[in-house]
Amino acid sequence: MSLGPPPQRISVDADQVRRLVAGQFPRWADLPVRPVANGGWDNRTFHLGDAMTVRLPSAAEYALAVEKEQRWLPVLAPRLPLPIPVPLAEGRPGAEYPFAWSIYPWLDGEPARRERIADPVGFAADLAGFLAALQSIDCTGAPRPGKHNWFRGGTLRTFDDLVQRSLDGHDVDAEIWRTALETPWDGVERWFHGDVAESNLLLADGELTAVIDFGTCGVGDPACDLAIAWTLLTGDGRRAFRERLSVDDATWARGRGWAFWKTLVTCARTRGRDDREATEARRVLDEIRAEYLES
Structure with a gap:
């Protein structure tokens, strides 16, 4: 695809x-x-x-x-x-x-950058609670993955060509991606947001107060919403997030794959740059590698 x-x-x-x-x-x-x-x-x-x-x-x-x-x-x-x-x-x-x-x-708030979050563990638990509630909503008749949401909630193989072109010989990267691709989904459809990112999570006084931009939402494999665990959360926050959502190993591996593909492609696109986007992508990729090796 x-x-x-x-x-x-x-x-x-x-x-x-x-x-x-x-x-x-x-x-x-x-x-x-x-x-x-x-x-x-x-x-x-x-x-x-x-x-x-x-x-x-x-x-x-x-x-x-x-x-x-x-x-x-x-x-x-x-x-x-x-x-x-x-x-x-x-x-x-x-x-x-x-x-x-x-x-x-208009919903008030500022984007949830790491330095703005007052309590990283509390923030992670609040976000996990929101996603747990979303996943619990009846999804009868709801939109499945497709062009309307760039195939969020579907198979990661959609992005394999992009990843293969961006891999640069780092052995653990190929292993992370292969593990994500080979880990099966149980087929139980659940609601997902599709773009749980710092710009779509609003803070007031350092606390999560709203979630915006549901353009990529739908029903399918909710692992795509786990990417935030690597892109924004701290190590302690990531553990609290996973525990609150009761994420099994297979779903976690696919969630890591969602974080990995976009981060790897961003690193390839911004290679040689030293702006915030490039620096943040390199930080996230290092975080993904370290967490995978520790798991």
Whole structure:
């Protein structure tokens, strides 16, 4: 299975958003519109007044998630222990913008970088509790892995070509990846978020207060949500996270594989750079290797 070529992204400006809102939701036409700082990659995000956001997919592939989010986030939200974004309205194409789009309430918080987390073990336990609640929700009729979520919740073999091109002869790397690929899933479908990353985990006073961006959510193998154990959590936090979720060895190995493939590809793409993305990718890859060798 191939991921295909990268999507062709489009730009959106505040004037377009004003025209879209005014034309389709005139009750909000007088509210100011301004871009959200670091507003994301898959979507172009704008403040609408002080209490709402407008979220517009940046490519046709990402627009596939709009209907899913409109349908399922209102179902998930009351069953979860932390706030998530629940759409207030669904917009149609217009003002030279070609896709469906959404209006959401604004959720306050700052991205969960390591240095901002007050209690790493408590944070890990809270996040595990959220994911445990998500996995427990009935998934009848829910979306399975596909193009709408870049095959999150499916087989890691989808990413094998990317990994093979990025391996650089480090023996343990090939072993980590082979172990993840060869470890079977029990086939029991569960809900997953699909992109549990620092930018989608919001903090207030160092504590986890909300989980956002469900564009890659679906039902299938929830191991993809375990990648955060290596990309953000400390060693003690990782152990608390695994214990709270009661993760078996097979699921843990696949979760490590999800963390590994993206980190390895990022390391290959940023080789020779010394910015935050490159430095953080190297740190995470070292963390994955060390944890695997200790396991």
